[in-house]
Amino acid sequence: MNFGFSLSPSSAVNLDKIDLSLYHKMEEIEPDVRICIGCGSCSATCTGQPFSGMSLRKVILAIQRGRENEAREMLSGCMLCGKCTMVCPRGINTRHLILSMCRYWDGEDHGYNLMNEVEVKI
Amino acid sequence: MATEQSPKVSTPRDIRKEERAQRKAQRQGADAAPERKLEQVIIIGGGIAGMEATKQLLSLGYRPVLVEKEDHLGGHVASWNRLFPDMGDAQAIISTLREEIMDATIYLSTEISFCNRLRDGYNVMLSNGVNVLARAILMSTGFTLFPAAKKEEYGYGVYDRVITNADLENWFNGGDDHRIPSSPKAVGFVHCVGSRDLKAGNPQCSKVCCITAIKQAIEVKEKFPEAEVYCFYMDLRLFGKKYEDFYIRAQRDFGIHFIRGRVSEVSETINGSVQVKAEDTLSGRPIKVVLDMLVLMAGIVNNPDNAGIAKQLSLETDTDGFLRSADNILSITESPRKGIFLAGACTGAKTVPETVAEARSAALSIHNYLKNLQ
Numbered sequence: 403m404n405f406g407f408s409l410s411p412s413s414a415v416n417l418d419k420i421d422l423s424l425y426h427k428m429e430e431i432e433p434d435v436r437i438c439i440g441c442g443s444c445s446a447t448c449t450g451q452p453f454s455g456m457s458l459r460k461v462i463l464a465i466q467r468g469r470e471n472e473a474r475e476m477l478s479g480c481m482l483c484g485k486c487t488m489v490c491p492r493g494i495n496t497r498h499l500i501l502s503m504c505r506y507w508d509g510e511d512h513g514y515n516l517m518n519e520v521e522v523k524i
Numbered sequence: 525m526a527t528e529q530s531p532k533v534s535t536p537r538d539i540r541k542e543e544r545a546q547r548k549a550q551r552q553g554a555d556a557a558p559e560r561k562l563e564q565v566i567i568i569g570g571g572i573a574g575m576e577a578t579k580q581l582l583s584l585g586y587r588p589v590l591v592e593k594e595d596h597l598g599g600h601v602a603s604w605n606r607l608f609p610d611m612g613d614a615q616a617i618i619s620t621l622r623e624e625i626m627d628a629t630i631y632l633s634t635e636i637s638f639c640n641r642l643r644d645g646y647n648v649m650l651s652n653g654v655n656v657l658a659r660a661i662l663m664s665t666g667f668t669l670f671p672a673a674k675k676e677e678y679g680y681g682v683y684d685r686v687i688t689n690a691d692l693e694n695w696f697n698g699g700d701d702h703r704i705p706s707s708p709k710a711v712g713f714v715h716c717v718g719s720r721d722l723k724a725g726n727p728q729c730s731k732v733c734c735i736t737a738i739k740q741a742i743e744v745k746e747k748f749p750e751a752e753v754y755c756f757y758m759d760l761r762l763f764g765k766k767y768e769d770f771y772i773r774a775q776r777d778f779g780i781h782f783i784r785g786r787v788s789e790v791s792e793t794i795n796g797s798v799q800v801k802a803e804d805t806l807s808g809r810p811i812k813v814v815l816d817m818l819v820l821m822a823g824i825v826n827n828p829d830n831a832g833i834a835k836q837l838s839l840e841t842d843t844d845g846f847l848r849s850a851d852n853i854l855s856i857t858e859s860p861r862k863g864i865f866l867a868g869a870c871t872g873a874k875t876v877p878e879t880v881a882e883a884r885s886a887a888l889s890i891h892n893y894l895k896n897l898q
């Protein structure tokens with residue numbers, strides 16, 4: 403079917419072309435990430451959310467859609483308080499997931515810092 | 525599917541012979557006590573509902589007369605392969621039931637020609653010329669699958685790589701299907717095809733297709749472990765026993781991708797695959813993917829035959845298009861008409877266990893009804 407007009411390509415996700423290597427890394431670190439249902443409980447309870455717009459739901463989704471930069475930027479608003487782990491209905495160890503992802507990025511030395519690490523340094 | 529023989533099909537000739545013998549025995553004042561004449565109950569539709577009700581009525585001491593328009597029993601379940609929630613063998617369930625109703629009168633390839641109401645019962649003329657008198661009738665005529673070609677934007681019948689849930693079951697059962705590629709790299713499932721769709725004339729949820737999609741996605745992944753499998757859903761409606769476990773397994777053990785967004789259009793690519801477009805509503809972005817096979821989860825709609833039969837029996841249709849029960853809470857298996865009962869998917873989308881439970885309940889209602897008439 404072709405209706406003769408198409409959507410702006412800039413924001414579109416093309417599942418054939420996206421790079422899922424980071425998602426596969428995430429699955430390796432915390433296999434339970436696969437069972438996320440996108441319910442948003444983590445985001446609703448998030449301590450960082452009001453300050454930085456942090457949403458773990460969106461971080462997971464961004465990585466599933468190959469949007470690494472978006473995920474990293476957002477994750478920098480996490481304070482590792484662990485509230486999200488308490489509310490996740492699928493029992494995902496979200497805090498461990500976040501921490502491991504950050505360590506993974508740190509290992510790559512992308513100059514990434516967690517908010518709380520920044521605070522410690524100050 | 526192979527044509528099967530009904531275990532014991534009484535032809536009109538058999539019945540006439542039987543009746544002649546009985547009359548003769550009566551005239552001669554036969555010393556052997558004549559067999560007690562069992563009360564007949566007509567069952568229209570030999571799917572899982574009709575078969576189970578037949579089995580129950582036999583054991584309650586009636587003489588069920590089962591009328592099936594196809595040349596085999598089992599209805600839709602006879603076309604399925606493995607059933608959720610425990611991946612039970614559909615064919616085995618049908619053959620067990622078939623054996624259990626050997627003693628019933630079964631007419632295959634037969635329909636109702638006409639029926640009229642008598643003082644305390646019904647006179648039903650069958651298309652094979654047999655006339656049946658009964659005080660109770662059970663409607664178990666089931667549903668029809670939404671004709672997927674009606675949703676033109678999905679390209680069923682136009683694009684070679686687009687099939688339905690029923691086509692996939694047929695292939696699982698060993699049927700040939702040239703549309704199914706030998707090693708697909710990406711496979712998609714479209715939920716709610718012809719369900720929850722006012723424009724397609726069916727606003728209802730078909731109830732069984734979310735879990736069927738997940739079941740079939742797992743089965744496809746088992747057959748083609750290399751393939752990426754996507755389910756495009758509007759909501760996941762997984763209401764039944766252990767259905768959520770299926771969902772978790774699909775995600776955790778099979779890595780099936782669930783994308784919340786209704787497929788808006790499907791187009792064919794140069795090499796014969798299909799490209800689907802949807803909105804990834806959780807991220808608010810348009811999403812597209814090229815697939816080697818697309819499975820449409822066609823929904824459950826009312827069997828159009830019901831309208832004709834309903835008219836003859838003065839039955840009514842409910843606002844959802846299915847046959848109307850006397851009451852949708854307490855009397856699902858009773859119609860508003862005296863002596864007419866309903867079981868299974870003729871009153872709406874049902875799973876097999878729900879259908880079987882209704883068939884039993886209907887048999888009991890019929891038994892109580894007939895007992896109270898005496």
Ligand SMILES: Cc1cc2nc3c(=O)[nH]c(=O)nc-3n(C[C@H](O)[C@H](O)[C@H](O)COP(=O)(O)OP(=O)(O)OC[C@H]3O[C@@H](n4cnc5c(N)ncnc54)[C@H](O)[C@@H]3O)c2cc1C
Binds near residue numbers: 830
């Ligand atoms: C793709 C798909 C997969 C499914 N998989 C499962 C599963 O895994 N597990 C599960 O629990 N449920 C499953 N279901 C649901 C299951 O198919 C239904 O619960 C079941 O078929 C309902 O049985 P029924 O006897 O009421 O109706 P049907 O199966 O529709 O049987 C009706 C029978 O009546 C006959 N008939 C119709 N009109 C007439 C007439 N005018 N005269 C005479 N005979 C007539 C038909 O030929 C048919 O034999 C699935 C459904 C779909 C669509």
Ligand code: SF4
Binds near residue numbers: 451456479481482487
């Ligand atoms: S651990 Fe991070 S993501 Fe989770 S609630 Fe706390 S701040 Fe939010």
Ligand code: SF4
Binds near residue numbers: 438440442444496
């Ligand atoms: S709470 Fe858990 S399941 Fe819900 S979106 Fe967050 S991580 Fe996913």
Ligand code: SF4
Binds near residue numbers: 728
């Ligand atoms: S069961 Fe799922 S796929 Fe079927 S109509 Fe309902 S929501 Fe749609």
